[in-house]
Amino acid sequence: MKKSYAFAGIMILAAVLLVLPIGAQAEMYVEAYLGGTLATSSSQDINTFTVNNAGPFTRSFTHSIPGTFDPAVVGGLKVGTWFVKEGVLGFNYPDWMKYLGFYLDFSYHRLDMRRQATTSFVTTNDIGPGVSNGEWFSEGTAATLAFMFAFRYGFLPDSEVPFGRLQPYVAVGPAILFASQNPTFQTGPFTNGLFSRGYDAGSKSGAFIALAVDAGIRYMALKNVSIDVFFNYRFAQPSFSYTAVDNFVGFTPQSYTLSPTYHIFSGNVGAAYHF
Secondary structure, eight states, X not given: OHHHXXXXXXXXXXHHHHHSOOOTTOOEEEEEEEEEXXXXXXXXXXXXXXXXXXXXXXXXXXXXXXXXXXXXXXXXXXXXXXXXXXXXXXXXOOGGGGGEEEEEEEEEEEOOEEEEEEEEEEEESSSOOEEEXXXXXXXXXXXXXXXXXXXXXXXXXXXXOTTOXXXXXXXXXXXXXXXXXXXXXXXXXXXXXXXXXXXXXXXXXXXXXXXXXXXXXXXXXXXXXXXXXXXXEEEEOOOEEEEEEOTTTTTOEEEEEEOOOEEEEEEEEEEEEEO
8 A cells, every 4th residue: 555655664764864873962853643634625616527438428527526524533753853963964053053954744544525415517419418416425545744844943941951942833845645535426317317326436546746834832841752732734636537337328437537626734732752
């Protein structure tokens, strides 16, 4: 599975970071977190889902799908560093670089579209255009590997944490979204008299380029332990192609293209160990 490869990849990258020559006070960290996720499509009015088939009826469907997703639990892991003088490779970074950092972020959650009403527009080669109402739902997953470039600022400094115990931060970076969708839809009688039953073409997955943005506050509860509360946003435009069989009209093959635009929001709480 592609998400398994992604998890293995982040483990290897984390191991590489861990064996780099660093000083005892280097601000590297490993963090585990949990949170909740909400997602929407780019428009609550249109999500294009086209169908074309050859046979006794050559048809083209466009389904207007609200694109409402179910909430989900998200889990993730961060591995990162701030560019202090004792940091990666032991470089003598300028003092101002202590405000900058980099981390890898791997997360996973369900991405299911709930059962919802759709409007379907159809054109055929022998009956003409028609309109139908129907139902749609889809089961899916999302695993994201993000490469985040971060900026922080410190408040409440003391002798144990000179930079400051309270550290608000923002981060942005490219990501790889490993996503899958297994859509099912049912259309009713069309105004032109054509009737189409439901279709379930199975699950399709792929890897897609995404954008990730974080904004959070880290609190250093101890010298080497912090609590992280952050908000995450991801943007991606995946495309999934399917093939199914029309079990009502001639058992003819159908081709489907599902091309949503994901806006994925999550709130998370994590705990990190610094070394």
